[in-house]
Amino acid sequence: MSYYDLLKIAGYTPQYCTIGELTDADIISYFYDIKNTLKKCPTLIEMKNYAIENNILVFNEKIYWRWGNYTNFLKDINELDKKKLNLFFSEDGSRCYSTYEKIICDVLYNLNVFYEKDILYKNFIKGFNKKWTVDYYLPFFNLYIEIFGIESNAEYDFKTKQKQKIFKNNKLNLLSIFPSDFINNNYKMNNYIKTKLPLYDSSGTENIKIAHNKYIN
Numbered sequence: 667m668s669y670y671d672l673l674k675i676a677g678y679t680p681q682y683c684t685i686g687e688l689t690d691a692d693i694i695s696y697f698y699d700i701k702n703t704l705k706k707c708p709t710l711i712e713m714k715n716y717a718i719e720n721n722i723l724v725f726n727e728k729i730y731w732r733w734g735n736y737t738n739f740l741k742d743i744n745e746l747d748k749k750k751l752n753l754f755f756s757e758d759g760s761r762c763y764s765t766y767e768k769i770i771c772d773v774l775y776n777l778n779v780f781y782e783k784d785i786l787y788k789n790f791i792k793g794f795n796k797k798w799t800v801d802y803y804l805p806f807f808n809l810y811i812e813i814f815g816i817e818s819n820a821e822y823d824f825k826t827k828q829k830q831k832i833f834k835n836n837k838l839n840l841l842s843i844f845p846s847d848f849i850n851n852n853y854k855m856n857n858y859i860k861t862k863l864p865l866y867d868s869s870g871t872e873n874i875k876i877a878h879n880k881y882i883n
Contacts, residue, residue, distance in 0.1 A: 688728045694743055696722070707745055710736040710763075727821035734798035737763055737784070742797065766813045766848060767801065773855045779804060779863070781811075791836055798829070800840075807863055811841045 700708040700716050708716070713736075714726050726736075733739040740746040754762040756771030760783055774781050782803045788794040790803075802811035812829065816822040826842070833840035841862050851858045 693728055730825055738797045766815060769855055773859050809839045813843045817844055
């Protein structure tokens with residue numbers, strides 16, 4: 667039984683919780699409260715709204731802090747079912763959990779850039795034991811892409827810097843994309859992504875075509 671369960675039994679509603687005060691069991695209890703109320707698996711936005719309505723601070727941040735993202739959280743508690751979630755599907759059929767992800771998937775697909783999606787850190791960082799994932803890996807360009815979907819939030823910003831530092835310390839190439847990048851480019855990310863990739867080699871050969879032929883054909 668979690669601390670949150672005890673508070674409910676005693677007739678109290680937790681107010682102004684901090685990351686340190688919220689345990690994994692508390693978060694899971696909140697999740698099932700929302701699920702039972704909505705009669706469906708809640709989206710991350712619905713989880714956030716619940717936290718706001720109940721004055722629970724840094725609720726979603728705790729999920730990112732502990733599990734890396736909402737998808738990992740759902741996987742961990744065996745609640746990841748695409749039939750229960752509001753999912754987006756890209757042009758190539760990739761499963762996306764936000765419009766940001768769908769936009770990037772579609773850009774990479776239309777550029778003929780082969781990519782892998784939702785790769786666990788522990789698969790490419792030796793000794794890493796957290797269940798964090800990186801959004802994209804582009805094998806031909808040896809480039810990782812992470813969409814950091816929240817800005818100007820202290821806890822999330824700290825987690826972002828923590829992830830960026832991990833890539834830097836392991837000498838891995840990371841392209842960080844933020845909501846402001848989408849806004850500044852009017853959500854047209856084709857040219858933005860192209861400027862971040864080495865499109866041509868020293869002889870002028872287009873690397874994207876080589877990447878496409880190597881990994882698709």
